[in-house]
Amino acid sequence: MPDGPRSTSAPQERAALAALRAHHEEIGTAHLRDLFAEDPDRGRRLTAEGAGLYLDYSKHRVTDTTIRLLVGLAEEADLRARVEAMFNGEKINATEGRSVLHTALRRPRGDSLIVDGVDVVAEVHEVLDRMASFARSVREGAWRGHTGQRIVNVVNIGIGGSDLGPAMAYEALKHFSERSMTFRFVSNVDATDLTEALLGLDPSETLFIVSSKTFGTLETLTNARTAREWLLASAGGDQAAVAKHFVAVSTNAEKVAEFGIDPANMFGFWDWVGGRYSMDSAIGLSTMVAIGPERFEEMLAGFHDMDTHFRETALDRNLPVLTGLLGVWYRDFFGAQTVAVLPYEQYLKRFPAYLQQLTMESNGKRTTLAGVEVQQDTGAIYWGEPGTNGQHSFYQLIHQGTTLIPCDFIGFCRSLNPVGDHQDLLIANLLAQTEALAFGKTRAEVEAEGTAPELVPHRIFPGNRPSSTILARELSPRILGTLVALYEHAVFTQGVIWEIDSFDQWGVELGKALALRILPELSGDAEPAHDSSTNALLERVRSMRRETAE
Ligand code: G6Q
Numbered sequence: 001m002p003d004g005p006r007s008t009s010a011p012q013e014r015a016a017l018a019a020l021r022a023h024h025e026e027i028g029t030a031h032l033r034d035l036f037a038e039d040p041d042r043g044r045r046l047t048a049e050g051a052g053l054y055l056d057y058s059k060h061r062v063t064d065t066t067i068r069l070l071v072g073l074a075e076e077a078d079l080r081a082r083v084e085a086m087f088n089g090e091k092i093n094a095t096e097g098r099s100v101l102h103t104a105l106r107r108p109r110g111d112s113l114i115v116d117g118v119d120v121v122a123e124v125h126e127v128l129d130r131m132a133s134f135a136r137s138v139r140e141g142a143w144r145g146h147t148g149q150r151i152v153n154v155v156n157i158g159i160g161g162s163d164l165g166p167a168m169a170y171e172a173l174k175h176f177s178e179r180s181m182t183f184r185f186v187s188n189v190d191a192t193d194l195t196e197a198l199l200g201l202d203p204s205e206t207l208f209i210v211s212s213k214t215f216g217t218l219e220t221l222t223n224a225r226t227a228r229e230w231l232l233a234s235a236g237g238d239q240a241a242v243a244k245h246f247v248a249v250s251t252n253a254e255k256v257a258e259f260g261i262d263p264a265n266m267f268g269f270w271d272w273v274g275g276r277y278s279m280d281s282a283i284g285l286s287t288m289v290a291i292g293p294e295r296f297e298e299m300l301a302g303f304h305d306m307d308t309h310f311r312e313t314a315l316d317r318n319l320p321v322l323t324g325l326l327g328v329w330y331r332d333f334f335g336a337q338t339v340a341v342l343p344y345e346q347y348l349k350r351f352p353a354y355l356q357q358l359t360m361e362s363n364g365k366r367t368t369l370a371g372v373e374v375q376q377d378t379g380a381i382y383w384g385e386p387g388t389n390g391q392h393s394f395y396q397l398i399h400q401g402t403t404l405i406p407c408d409f410i411g412f413c414r415s416l417n418p419v420g421d422h423q424d425l426l427i428a429n430l431l432a433q434t435e436a437l438a439f440g441k442t443r444a445e446v447e448a449e450g451t452a453p454e455l456v457p458h459r460i461f462p463g464n465r466p467s468s469t470i471l472a473r474e475l476s477p478r479i480l481g482t483l484v485a486l487y488e489h490a491v492f493t494q495g496v497i498w499e500i501d502s503f504d505q506w507g508v509e510l511g512k513a514l515a516l517r518i519l520p521e522l523s524g525d526a527e528p529a530h531d532s533s534t535n536a537l538l539e540r541v542r543s544m545r546r547e548t549a550e
Contacts, residue, residue, distance in 0.1 A: 013375065016073035023069055024333040031464050032059060032438040039063075048317045051305035051482045055319050056469040059438040060326055060406070061334075070325040071315045073497060079321070082496045083311060089115035089272070093503035094369055100503050101270075102277035102488065106303040106481070120270070127282055131267055132293035134247070135285070138207065139178055139292060146241035149204040153182045155197055156286040157227060158211030159219045160357065160508065161275020162249070163187040166211065168354035169279055169287040172347050172480050173299075175416045177290040185286075186227075189219040194226055203234040203245070210248045211283050213275055215255035218512065224259065249282045274503050276357045277488060280481070295477045302481025310489040320486050323468065324493030326406070330466070332376045336404045341384035343410040344430040345475055351410075352384035355487055362491045362502040369499050378498045384408075388429045399437065399461055407467040409434055410483070414474040430469070437465035 036042060036058075046058035046067075062070075085092050089099040104113055104120045111121045137143040141150045156166050167185040170177065177183070184197040198206075208227050212220045228242060235241035239260070247265040248256040256266045267282035279287070280303055288296040306320070315321045330336035339359075341352045363379030384390070387409070398405050411430045415423040440463020446456050470486075472479045495502030520526040521538055528535040 014073065014076050016069060016076045017376075020066075020069050020073060020329075020333060023065060027061070027063060027066065028333065030061065030063075032061065032466070033440075033463060035061075035063065036439075048319055048322055050309040050313055050317075050319050051302070051486075052472055052479055053306075053319060053482055053486065054471040055322065056471070057322055057326060059434055060329075060466045060468065061464065062326070062329065066329065067316055067322070067325075070329060071321075073328070074315055074321060074325060074493065077496050077499070079315065079493060079496050083492075086492065087307075087311060089113060089120070093274070093501060095501050095504040095506070098503070099272040100274065100277075101272040102274065102280065103303075103307045105273065105280045106300040106307065106485075108301075108304065115272070120272075123270070124281075127267055127269065128293075131282060131285055131288050132296075134267070135288040135293055135296075138289050139181075143207075144244070145204045145206070146235055146238070146244045147204045149202075151205055151207045152180065153184070153201045153206040154209060154286055154289055155184045155186060155201075155206060155227065156209045156211055157186045157194075157220055157223045158209075158249075158283070159187040159217060161278050162211040162213060162217075162220065162283055164276070164350075164354045164357050165279025165283060166286045168350040169284065169299075169480065170290055171350045172475065173287065173291050173295070173477055174347060175475075176292075176295050176477060178292070181290070183286060183290050186223050187219065189222050191226070194223050198227070198230060203231045206231070206245060208246045209286050209289075210246060210250075210256075210259070210261065211285070212249070213251050213269070213273075213278070213283075215248070215250045215252040215259070218515070221259070228260070247285070249285050275505075276361055277503075279484070291477060299477035299481040302476075302478035302483075303485045304481075305478070306482045306485035306489065310485070320489030321493050323408075323486065324490035324497070326466075326468065327380060327490065327494055328497050330404070330406045331378070331380050334404055335377070336380065336406055338381040338383060338403075338405055340390075340398065340405050340407045341382060341410070342387050342390055342407055342433075343384070344387040344426050345410065345412050346386055347416070347475055348410065349386050351483075352382065354484075355384075356382050358484075358487055359491055361505050361508065363494055363498065363500065364507070365498075365500040365502075367500070369501055374498060374500065376498070378500060379494070387433070388426065391429065391433065395433065398465060399440075404465070407434075407437065407465075408470060409467055410470045412472055412474050412479075416474060434467045434469055436461060437463065437467055439463045440465075 042058045048055045086100050087103055089101050091097055091099050093100050099115055101120060105124055107121045109125050112119050113121050138151050143151060145151055163185055170183050186194045186197045210220065210224045231241055231245050242260050243262050243265065246261050248261045249267045250256050251269055251271060253263050253266060257263050267285055269278065269281040273281045280300055284296065310318060310320045327339065341355055343351050359382045360379055365378055366374055368374055397403065398407065409430050411427055440461035443456060443460055446459045451459055491502055521528045522541065524542060528538040
């Protein structure tokens with residue numbers, strides 16, 4: 001439960017919650033060993049399939065009754081109606097008064113959705129077409145730099161939602177990318193990020209994509225200005241070079257023009273696309289240049305596959321709904337604080353970082369849509385690393401520590417780089433981990449191995465550690481879209497249960513304003529006026545700087 005004062009006007013608790021609590025009393029301590037022994041078919045039955053993904057949730061601490069009760073909770077929260085409200089463009093982002101229409105970004109050409117009198121799907125395809133012709137001209141060498149050089153380097157400058165999606169997607173789809181080109185991603189205002197990204201690049205062959213929904217983000221504008229100086233220094237200060245080496249992705253044409261980027265070189269999107277839901281909008285321009293418009297279209301089709309599955313499939317066979325509800329089950333009934341995401345696919349190495357923003361920025365909230373304190377815990381902490389690497393570090397705690405950590409294992413039957421027996425070893429490890437986590441190793445089993453008595457307690461694995469296994473054929477652009485949409489909609493499902501606004505981010509907005517006050521105090525242009533700790537730290541930074549300057 002969150003700290004702090006409780007609102008006195010707490011809403012009436014849902015009936016399904018009481019039923020779930022009673023059910024948790026009954027089966028909360030049941031061991032997966034027993035659940036499997038009593039129900040030999042559960043490994044086949046507690047599964048769901050859709051949009052090219054297979055979900056095995058049988059290694060969760062649930063029974064059919066649990067799923068029925070969780071689905072009842074979703075029904076009581078009116079999930080179906082909320083889903084329709086989102087897909088139809090109702091202003092469900094209540095605190096910002098906005099529609100939430102990332103699903104419109106991947107609706108097929110020819111579809112139509114009228115919101116506030118505008119066909120948003122037609123607008124989406126208009127931008128996609130402009131992106132495609134730009135991406136093609138860069139890839140084919142028709143778009144040239146200021147001095148006539150072919151563009152071979154693309155640097156995306158953006159942060160948060162304008163970075164994590166493109167950076168993740170580039171890594172995930174590298175196999176399909178144009179290998180004669182270099183793609184880099186700069187986000188941090190720490191100059192090291194930009195400096196390292198530009199190392200070895202020739203400005204005359206480099207294109208910057210400045211990605212910022214607002215075009216007012218300090219980090220992005222600072223990096224973009226420095227990048228512009230870097231370019232101009234090599235172009236003898238000729239401002240005309242900017243038009244050939246800078247394009248923008250934004251909703252703010254005015255600020256883009258102010259920066260000096262020709263609005264003709266701007267790719268737009270709309271206020272109904274949240275930053276962390278924007279990798280399939282124009283924010284994905286770097287992805288499209290990397291993999292080409294056709295592959296990008298396949299990715300969009302994958303997103304749409306999952307959108308359709310989410311919208312149309314019965315709740316108890318619905319992958320995002322089940323994933324979201326299992327998250328609620330552990331968070332609110334077992335007190336689990338985190339979820340580990342463990343892709344057994346090296347190309348998905350940035351996927352956990354991407355999911356961190358998607359899940360934690362969306363559901364890290366403590367106030368309901370009605371403006372009162374939530375009555376249960378909300379968003380879990382998401383984290384993870386690709387397998388098998390994690391097995392050699394933090395899995396120890398998941399196996400034998402004192403904290404319950406539900407895990408999502410993600411695996412692919414075929415490798416994009418089929419070499420020797422690597423893929424068999426990878427998949428064998430994935431399956432072995434889920435099995436070991438669920439069933440553990442009993443004292444009797446450890447003793448039967450002839451283990452020295454003093455070591456027996458150390459070698460017991462309690463098991464009963466829950467996990468989902470998500471399988472797909474191979475990591476294609478289409479499956480990447482499907483996978484991202486799976487989590488987008490799981491997050492939405494949870495937000496509906498918790499009655500929070502999963503689409504605002506006031507915590508991020510605060511950060512954007514805070515540093516500006518400290519800046520003049522750091523340089524000595526203003527006297528520090530904070531608490532004693534912040535004042536002393538500011539003084540210390542100033543004095544250390546004076547020392548190093550001497
Ligand atoms: C995402 C957040 C946040 C945002 C960045 C960048 O949902 O709102 O991560 O994407 O702060 O914002 P801009 O795209 O406006 O630069």
